Amino acid sequence: MTKKLILFSSIFAFLIFLTGCQSLTVLDPKGPQAETTADVIMTSIWTMLIIVIVVFILLIVMLVKYRARNQADDYEPPYIKGNKWVEIICVGIPIIIVIFLSVITVKSTYEVEGKPKGYENDEPLVIYAASSNWKWHFSYPEENIETVNYVFIPTDRPIEFKLYAYGPIASFWVPQLAGQKYAMANMVNTLNLAATEPGEYMGRNASFTGEGFAEQTFNVTALPPADYQTWIEEIQATAEPLTEDKFNQLLEPGRLGQETYTGTHLEFSPPPTTHHGAKESDGTENTEQEMNDSMEDSMEN
Amino acid sequence: MEFFDRFAVPNPTFTIYASMVAIGLTMLAILVGITYFKKWGYLWREWLTTVDHKRIGIMYLISALLMLFRGGVDALMMRAQTAIPDNTFLNAQEYNEVFTTHGVVMILFMAMAFVMALMNFVTPLQIGARDVAFPRLNALSFWLYFMGAMLFNISFVIGGSPDSGWTSYFPLAGNEFSPSVGTNYYMLSIQIAGLGTLITGINFIVTILKMRAPGMTLMKMPMFTWSALITNLIIVFAFPVLTVALAMGTMDRLFGTHFFSIDNGGMDMLWANFFWVWGHPEVYILILPAFGIYSEIIPTFARRNLYGYKSMVISIVAISALSFLVWVHHFFTMGQGALVNSIFSISTMAIAVPTGVKIFNWLLTLWKGKIEFTTAMLYSVGFIPIFTIGGVTGVMLAMASADYQYHNTMFLVAHFHLVIIPGVVFAMIAGLFYWWPKMFGFMLNEKLGKASFWAIAVGVCLAFFPMFISGLDGQARRMYTYSESTGFGIWNMISFIGASMLAIGFILIVYNIYYSTRYASRDISSDPWNARSLEWATHSPVPDYNFAITPEVQSLEAFWDAKKKGHKLFKGNYKEIHMPNNSGVPFIMCCFFFLLGFALVFSMWVVAIIAAIGIFSCMAHRSLEQDHGHHISVEEITKTEEKLGGAKK
Numbered sequence: 001m002t003k004k005l006i007l008f009s010s011i012f013a014f015l016i017f018l019t020g021c022q023s024l025t026v027l028d029p030k031g032p033q034a035e036t037t038a039d040v041i042m043t044s045i046w047t048m049l050i051i052v053i054v055v056f057i058l059l060i061v062m063l064v065k066y067r068a069r070n071q072a073d074d075y076e077p078p079y080i081k082g083n084k085w086v087e088i089i090c091v092g093i094p095i096i097i098v099i100f101l102s103v104i105t106v107k108s109t110y111e112v113e114g115k116p117k118g119y120e121n122d123e124p125l126v127i128y129a130a131s132s133n134w135k136w137h138f139s140y141p142e143e144n145i146e147t148v149n150y151v152f153i154p155t156d157r158p159i160e161f162k163l164y165a166y167g168p169i170a171s172f173w174v175p176q177l178a179g180q181k182y183a184m185a186n187m188v189n190t191l192n193l194a195a196t197e198p199g200e201y202m203g204r205n206a207s208f209t210g211e212g213f214a215e216q217t218f219n220v221t222a223l224p225p226a227d228y229q230t231w232i233e234e235i236q237a238t239a240e241p242l243t244e245d246k247f248n249q250l251l252e253p254g255r256l257g258q259e260t261y262t263g264t265h266l267e268f269s270p271p272p273t274t275h276h277g278a279k280e281s282d283g284t285e286n287t288e289q290e291m292n293d294s295m296e297d298s299m300e301n
Numbered sequence: 302m303e304f305f306d307r308f309a310v311p312n313p314t315f316t317i318y319a320s321m322v323a324i325g326l327t328m329l330a331i332l333v334g335i336t337y338f339k340k341w342g343y344l345w346r347e348w349l350t351t352v353d354h355k356r357i358g359i360m361y362l363i364s365a366l367l368m369l370f371r372g373g374v375d376a377l378m379m380r381a382q383t384a385i386p387d388n389t390f391l392n393a394q395e396y397n398e399v400f401t402t403h404g405v406v407m408i409l410f411m412a413m414a415f416v417m418a419l420m421n422f423v424t425p426l427q428i429g430a431r432d433v434a435f436p437r438l439n440a441l442s443f444w445l446y447f448m449g450a451m452l453f454n455i456s457f458v459i460g461g462s463p464d465s466g467w468t469s470y471f472p473l474a475g476n477e478f479s480p481s482v483g484t485n486y487y488m489l490s491i492q493i494a495g496l497g498t499l500i501t502g503i504n505f506i507v508t509i510l511k512m513r514a515p516g517m518t519l520m521k522m523p524m525f526t527w528s529a530l531i532t533n534l535i536i537v538f539a540f541p542v543l544t545v546a547l548a549m550g551t552m553d554r555l556f557g558t559h560f561f562s563i564d565n566g567g568m569d570m571l572w573a574n575f576f577w578v579w580g581h582p583e584v585y586i587l588i589l590p591a592f593g594i595y596s597e598i599i600p601t602f603a604r605r606n607l608y609g610y611k612s613m614v615i616s617i618v619a620i621s622a623l624s625f626l627v628w629v630h631h632f633f634t635m636g637q638g639a640l641v642n643s644i645f646s647i648s649t650m651a652i653a654v655p656t657g658v659k660i661f662n663w664l665l666t667l668w669k670g671k672i673e674f675t676t677a678m679l680y681s682v683g684f685i686p687i688f689t690i691g692g693v694t695g696v697m698l699a700m701a702s703a704d705y706q707y708h709n710t711m712f713l714v715a716h717f718h719l720v721i722i723p724g725v726v727f728a729m730i731a732g733l734f735y736w737w738p739k740m741f742g743f744m745l746n747e748k749l750g751k752a753s754f755w756a757i758a759v760g761v762c763l764a765f766f767p768m769f770i771s772g773l774d775g776q777a778r779r780m781y782t783y784s785e786s787t788g789f790g791i792w793n794m795i796s797f798i799g800a801s802m803l804a805i806g807f808i809l810i811v812y813n814i815y816y817s818t819r820y821a822s823r824d825i826s827s828d829p830w831n832a833r834s835l836e837w838a839t840h841s842p843v844p845d846y847n848f849a850i851t852p853e854v855q856s857l858e859a860f861w862d863a864k865k866k867g868h869k870l871f872k873g874n875y876k877e878i879h880m881p882n883n884s885g886v887p888f889i890m891c892c893f894f895f896l897l898g899f900a901l902v903f904s905m906w907v908v909a910i911i912a913a914i915g916i917f918s919c920m921a922h923r924s925l926e927q928d929h930g931h932h933i934s935v936e937e938i939t940k941t942e943e944k945l946g947g948a949k950k
């Protein structure tokens with residue numbers, strides 16, 4: 001009784017879970033990075049399922065077979081010390097599983113941290129994404145435009161999001177395109193992703209930042225390259241320029257709708273100077289020189 | 302008038318005013334009640350000044366149950382708010398306060414207190430000691446914890462609750478983004494309670510290493526005592542990190558330093574690192590004593606010795622070492638790159654190996670046993686399947702690339718509740734039912750106990766399994782609401798139903814305590830479960846001095862072998878027993894600590910200085926005091942033993 005109910009409820013929950021998998025956001029990837037993580041997740045679920053089933057079966061067998069009611073009144077359980085071979089199995093099998101998962105983890109982590117698979121040789125589009133309470137500011141340095149709370153990207157081209165924050169630590173997350181990465185005040189993080197299909201994707205801050213956190217979302221629209229180019233040109237022709245005053249207004253705590261400007265805030269309000277995860281041409285991340293620079297900067301302030 | 306403005310709650314609502322009135326009336330009722338029944342003297346002599354580890358354990362227990370109630374109400378409010386989309390039961394600010402206080406209260410003031418309660422009550426008995434090594438320090442630990450908890454709990458009626466999460470990440474927790482005094486309460490109350498924990502750590506390490514009964518070598522210690530030893534070692538290594546981090550955070554908030562600020566060379570990532578260098582070992586501080594409890598209960602009711610004692614010891618030692626090497630898994634997404642994340646992924650997954658060994662050993666303890674399903678046993682075997690699910694999802698989270706998708710989502714919330722509830726909470730309830738007769742001399746009702754198990758076990762599954770799904774569907778944690786179009790509604794509704802069942806289960810436990818106190822038979826033996834370790838070798842309830850004659854131990858399961866193989870535990874005759882004196886100083890000193898904390902929260906420097914002088918005066922008093930304890934005479938021991946049903950031989 002005890003275990004059966006728990007077993008059934010968990011199997012039931014699991015079935016709902018598995019049947020629903022395809023429609024769950026994280027497991028419905030639209031780009032190589034998210035696809036890698038979705039694969040890892042599914043592999044780990046199946047692996048873990050084996051362990052769960054083994055433990056459940058052992059438990060049920062023990063509980064049914066050895067409960068007092070099913071045994072003679074004068075039965076005296078023996079003294080059993082432990083057995084070398086049993087222990088080797090109990091340690092060995094988990095170690096093998098952990099090694100298996102470790103290999104997958106290391107491989108996939110390098111994969112999602114690097115350039116998206118299949119686009120290694122393409123020139124990435126760089127977009128700066130800055131969080132402020134409770135908005136996202138997207139700057140396109142090449143195209144010289146800036147948007148608030150929404151971002152357009154071309155499909156089939158690697159995108160490099162440069163993440164940082166005005167204020168609390170936020171976490172940039174577009175589950176169908178890639179996993180999260182923090183946007184922080186003292187450091188620029190790089191998030192690599194690419195979209196393979198045109199469409200609208202949910203993006204949000206996943207890390208708690210205070211009162212307006214629940215609504216700190218943004219829309220990601222992936223467009224075929226030609227449409228994307230049209231959009232850029234349209235903005236460049238029609239949007240108002242972003243002034244420093246205007247930008248400071250935007251930074252005020254609160255919620256905003258979607259907004260569009262020409263120019264970016266990068267000139268008058270540059271991002272932090274410490275970089276992480278960006279592969280510089282010489283292959284070093286975040287050189288000591290940069291660290292010292294940023295220290296000096298902050299001393300002067 | 303201006304002076305008093307600071308005490309106002311920044312976001313008052315009807316509920317808060319109602320609570321203020323309710324708290325005021327309850328306090329008044331308690332004070333009037335104590336005066337009416339002339340219990341002040343009793344309270345002071347028997348409880349406020351006690352240094353007896355058993356009474357201190359019971360005071361921890363009562364506090365833990367109170368805090369469980371507080372944290373539970375918070376939880377129900379959260380689940381009610383998110384049960385339907387676009388709900389307006391709580392606004393964002395209220396929700397933020399509620400999840401913050403829920404986390405802090407449950408981990409630091411409920412679970413920790415529960416662990417301390419059982420550790421205090423059981424450990425000295427299991428090693429055949431008369432008390433802990435430093436009884437008065439033990440009282441100090443309890444009162445520090447208690448005053449810390451009270452300080453934290455008054456925040457919501459005086460000055461406002463903290464609202465930046467139990468993790469309190471800077472810069473969010475800094476003055477710029479959290480201007481109310483709430484986060485000051487967080488920093489100072491945890492600091493005060495944490496000092497108490499650190500002192501307990503030292504106290505119990507010394508107790509276990511130096512005060513074991515003759516013959517009890519380390520490898521003859523009961524498993525719970527082993528887990529207590531390792532837990533306290535982790536405490537001694539982990540809590541100083543928290544102490545330092547909180548001190549730095551307090552200075553940032555009160556004195557304008559820049560340890561964790563955005564500008565002037567501050568480093569926000571430093572807080573996250575400090576927090577988890579303490580925080581991950583902290584979750585093992587909670588779980589290891591729970592493992593110890595299961596290792597006592599499962600053999601008792603399987604009527605068999607614990608399988609693989611040696612590998613159990615090795616695995617907790619391995620877990621404790623590894624627990625300091627994994628903290629980065631709490632922020633794989635901070636941008637430290639693939640190499641660092643890979644290393645911490647592997648170290649994290651490695652913890653699953655010793656944990657797995659323990660699970661298999663418990664399963665093998667059931668093998669060839671003769672299993673009896675008492676309430677304590679039900680909770681212990683119910684723990685295994687649910688904890689396994691929590692544990693394997695932990696391994697999934699440990700895979701850095703996948704964690705980029707789970708981090709900060711409901712998936713994570715599901716993981717840690719499915720390890721903490723079956724792990725810690727089930728163990729504490731199981732331990733409560735198991736040791737209750739030893740504490741109070743009567744048993745809790747088994748029927749009500751089993752009913753509570755079913756409500757709680759089904760409740761946990763309903764409350765937390767749906768979160769795996771909504772997490773994978775993109776629901777971030779800590780969102781006060783979500784729109785209908787997200788489709789999260791159904792999962793959160795199921796979760797709310799589960800939370801309500803959990804509440805019913807806890808109410809059943811409290812009712813059980815009331816019911817059994819009134820109606821249960823007082824005529825029970827000192828060993829009602831037919832158990833195996835030393836605490837069952839003395840009377841129930843336990844006399845002040847624990848054992849009239851110090852037991853002598855020959856084997857691992859000393860009491861069992863005394864019963865089965867006729868080993869003699871108690872040799873010789875009664876001798877005078879030397880016991881420590883009660884003292885009011887720890888209580889008074891901690892009142893000053895409370896005052897100091899309160900004064901610092903509101904930057905009232907004069908009061909703070911006075912309170913600090915009070916604290917140092919108490920310490921000076923202790924240094925100069927002559928106190929050699931007292932002796933219990935042979936006649937008195939004989940009398941007490943007779944009264945409790947005859948000498949234990």
Ligand code: HEM
Nearest residue numbers: 584588630631649653692695696698699708709717720721
């Ligand atoms: C098999 C062993 C375990 C593994 C591999 C594991 C792994 C993890 C990982 C990787 C995270 C961070 C996930 C994230 O933030 O994205 C996490 C969070 C957490 N774990 Fe575990 N865990 C294990 C056991 C436990 C146990 C036994 C407890 C408590 C008794 C526990 C309590 C927690 C808590 C409280 C958090 C989240 C805290 C927060 O962010 O608020 N875990 N775990």
Ligand SMILES: [Cu+2]
Nearest residue numbers: 581628630631
């Ligand atoms: Cu951890």
